[in-house]
Amino acid sequence: MDRLLPSDPSMIGEYRLAARLGAGGMGVVYLARSPHGIWCALKSIRSEHADDPGFRARFRRETELAARLRARWTVPVLAADADARSPWLVTAYVAGPSLAEAVALHGSWPAEQSRCLGAALAESLEGVHACGLVHRDVKPANILLAADGPRLIDFGIARAVGVTALTTDGAVVGSPGYLSPEQARGSAVGPPSDVFSLGCVLAHTATGRPAFGSGGAAAVLYRTVHEEPDLAGVPDELAGIVRRCLAKDPEQRPAVGELRDRLGRFDERHWLPEGVPALVAARAARVLELPVPQGTVTEGSPAADALEAPDTVIREAGPRAGASRRRALTAGGAVLGVGAASVGGWWLWGRRGSSAPTGTKPLPRRVIGLLGERADAVFTAHERGARLAVSEHNSASRRAFDLALRTADDAGTAEGAAAAVARLAADPEVSVVIGAGTNATVPAAMEACARGRLAQLVTRADTNELNAVNTTTTLLMRSTTTAGPPAILRYLNRVVKPARATVVHDLTEAEESLQTVRSIVVHKKLDGKATVEEVAADQDFGFVARRIADRDDDAVLLAGEDPGRAASLARALREAGYRGPCLANEHVLGARFLAEAEGWLIGTGYADAADPRLGAFTAAHRDRFGTAPAPWAAEAYDAVRFAAHGLTAAGDDPRTALRAELLRDPWQGVTRRVGYDDSSEFFRTDEDAGAFLYRVKNHTLHFVARSDDIGRTEG
Missing domain, CATH: 3.40.50.2300 (Response regulator)
Known part of the structure; x- marks a missing residue:
């Protein structure tokens, strides 16, 4: 439990925030007090994750399902708002340590206490599965210990968040050491996956160590998929059922109902081992000592932004200060300042000699943005390849439109990339962005393009952070790692x-x-x-x-x-x-x-001028620029031609229709065949396309x- 940061709001909805319970990639969990004075855990999802149009519907569906849970050992959902700028939900607060903390401080549990824990968790999972949910992250850190029994937390929402990420080869939702083999492979999971995770939890509780060992995540994943668990030290009365839970084949694992019958009844009086009751009491006492903060508004905080957004569910306590308008203008000025610095160099190519013949109606123009760090040699290579493609397009007699290229400098930073995209998106002539940036900048550009509903084609970056591109306007032209x-x-x-x-x-x-x-x-x-x-x-x-x-x-x-x-x-x-x-x-x-x-x-991921299949492109590049193409020039050439291919079919509303057109059919470039999976909309790696x-x-x-x-x- 940590103090609130100056940037944290003091209220979300009707809940007053008191402390931070944790933070991660998806958002922040706060300790909050309800209007009736009840302590709660409030999870606020970062607003960028809500930019996916389907996210809010999934979030609403999963929270509604989770709110139906009435199992004794689950933590009920008390309230949620899927329409807030940053969606949030509230659950009851359990004033106790996690099982992970208890085992780390006091060691393994005796057989009877381990059995009681398993019985309660099996009952909780039975309730979760009955509501159509799969937890997918059952682990000691997600099991809280109260005086009257354990509580399983983070059900349902892990699923709602997880489905926004790409679920394909290489994507994993869960924690190594507790996830099932099917999760480790990135396959679809069901209730048997939770049974496997429960088996891992019981083995850890009874022995004090993970069933598949410790060390790097890769080694743990490998052992989970290919090796047998280490169950030495698990009491005889538990070893058989735990081993069945840890079967590699999901069909060989017991159902939660059978597991509950095998583990028997929960004994509320003797379920905690020696030393742990005192730890539970100490954690509960910490909450009583917390002061409840008064409402505050700080410069640059989400709460300050909320003063200018009357429809938001994040409200600040206290009067609406007259300085709120000044804050909004200051923030806007800061953004404009970054944007001016980042995209100060604007260049247009493809206009000279591209107008329609005299006496005919001028052709419409489509502008392609090229985003990257101008000082980077890779950007220069991209620029040359893109210019060559623009000239080639504009020289075609039957073209439906002229192309122009506009470059935007991201200064090599995530902040610069976001600001440059915002500037590009504000120009209605810009139809698509080619992201020539790095793994450090393209994820920020991806989020900014999603906000601006501007399609982006990524040529160079291959970071795993791009594995959620199927929820954005971005399309990759290479595989990620x-x-x-x-x-x-x-x-x-x-x-x-x-x-x-x-x-x-x-x-x-x-x-x-x-x-x-x-x-x-x-x-x-x-x-x-x-x-x-x-x-x-x-x-x-x-x-x-x-x-x-x-x-x-x-x-x-x-x-x-x-x-x-x-x-x-x-x-x-x-x-x-x-x-x-x-x-x-x-x-x-x-x-x-x-x-x-x-x-x-x-x-x-880049071709070479020595590749015979780049012969015509290499010759044109030498003729135009006096040198052979550098790495990534051919990829930029293909990206512009691929964009023009989609824009030709997109009609008069290129931003809205372009992505769908690009996804429609595979397209052959000089460097690779570009096509996307029908379900995930992810770059196909059939025949290892685009690898050298x-x-x-x-x-x-x-x-x-x-x-x-x-x-x-x-x-």
């Missing part, structure tokens, strides 16, 4: 064919690089056996390199994003005497890495093959 490194994996499977490979997981940027590990250890995209070696951010690679060399592994794949760390691994492997194939993705590229990584194979393989030679990157040619052109 959740699909794994396609060119690398194809090279391993078709050329190296390793009996044993090592995945070195550099934990420096673990969240992004974890997806590469998952594609191998969970989704088994590597045909041979894989060993994962995790290396902490402050650890060198010497020991791991020597172990790899001693084993004489067939191949090494780096799951990492940091160029300096990648260079250190390359040097450590060389010094250890390892001479087998080494592979990594494009994010490791840099002068230091190229100096150390002779012979390494690199998978990228390079080799480091003499400190320089040299093109090897397109992914779909690997095995035919590389031996």
Whole structure:
């Protein structure tokens, strides 16, 4: 429990906020007091997640279902508002520690107390499933301990939030160590998944340790899917039923009704083990000491914004100060200031020589925005490729409209990207944005495009944060890292064919690089056996390199994003005497890495001028700019042509109709075939579209093959 921040409102709806209970990617949970003086837990969803038109309907449906819950060991929903700027819901507050905290402080529970806990949780899940809900995140942290019994929290809403994210290969909702094998694979889940998670909870409670071990998330996920749980120390009277709960096959797990019968009745008098009742009492006492704050309004807070929005459900206590208008103007000025700095350089191409012949009606104009950091060489490459496509379009005699290109500088920051998109969206002539930015800026641009209902085509970024693009106006023109490194994996499977490979997981940027590990250890995209070696951010690679060399592994794949760390691994492997194939993705590229990584194979999302299939484009680029195209120029060329293809069919309302037209049919560009999954609207990775393989030679990157040619052109 933490104090409120200055930016927190003091009231949401009719609930006065007293403290923060927690915060995460989806929103903030507050301790609040109802108008009747009852302590509650209020969860406020971040407004950006509500920009998806379908979110509010799902949120409303799930909260209505959750409000029907009357099971004894669940926490009831007391109120909710799906139409608020930041949707929120209120549940009863449980003044007690979590099971995770209790086990960490007081150790494992005896058999009888573990059985009582399981009986109560089985009863609660029976109620959840009867209402048509699947919890999907049953874990010790979501089980609160009150004097009269446990309470399962966060049901229903996890599902409402989860379905806004892409549910496909590589996407997981749940917590490693407690999620089911089907969750780990990103598959659809039902009530048996909650039974598996309950089995993990009971094993942890009875032994004091997770059933599938600790360590990195990738290793835990692998053990969950492929290995048996560690149930040593689980009491004999519980071991059998816990083992059945942890069956890999959902159909082999007991139903919650059977589980409840096997675990018996809950004993309210003796259900907590020694030491825990005092912990429960201490947590309850903390709430009584909290003062209830008076209403405040602070500069820049959501509450201050709410003063200008009479229809919002977030209201501040106290009089509406006359300064509210001044606050709104100040905030607006700040936004305009950023926008002017970020998109101060406006450029238009494609107008000269593109007008209709004399005596004919001028053609309408469609403006394509190009968003990225102007100082970045990659942006220059994008710009040249885009200009070439614009000129080519405007020279066609039967075109339905002229194209113009407008560039917007995002300054290399998320804030700059959001401000630049806002400026582009305010111009009614801009029909689509090509996002040439990085993993650090494109997610912010994606959210801003969704707010402005402006389509965006992403060429370069591949962060996992883009896995929710099916809920926005954004479309990817490459796969994200959740699909794994396609060119690398194809090279391993078709050329190296390793009996044993090592995945070195550099934990420096673990969240992004974890997806590469998952594609191998969970989704088994590597045909041979894989060993994962995790290396902490402050650890060198010497020991791991020597172990790899001693084993004489067939191949090494780096799951990492940091160029300096990648260079250190390359040097450590060389010094250890390892001479087998080494592979990594494009994010490791840099002068230091190229100096150390002779012979390494690199998978990228960009084509090369040496690719024979880019011959005509490369020739036109040389003729126009006097040089061969740099990386990403061809991708920008394809993005403009793909946008023009959609705009031709979109008619007179391009913003509204463009995305639907682009999703309609696959389209073939010079770099890849662009198509989208019918259900998820996600970029198809059929035949590893848009993946390329390079080799480091003499400190320089040299093109090897397109992914779909690997095995035919590389031996």
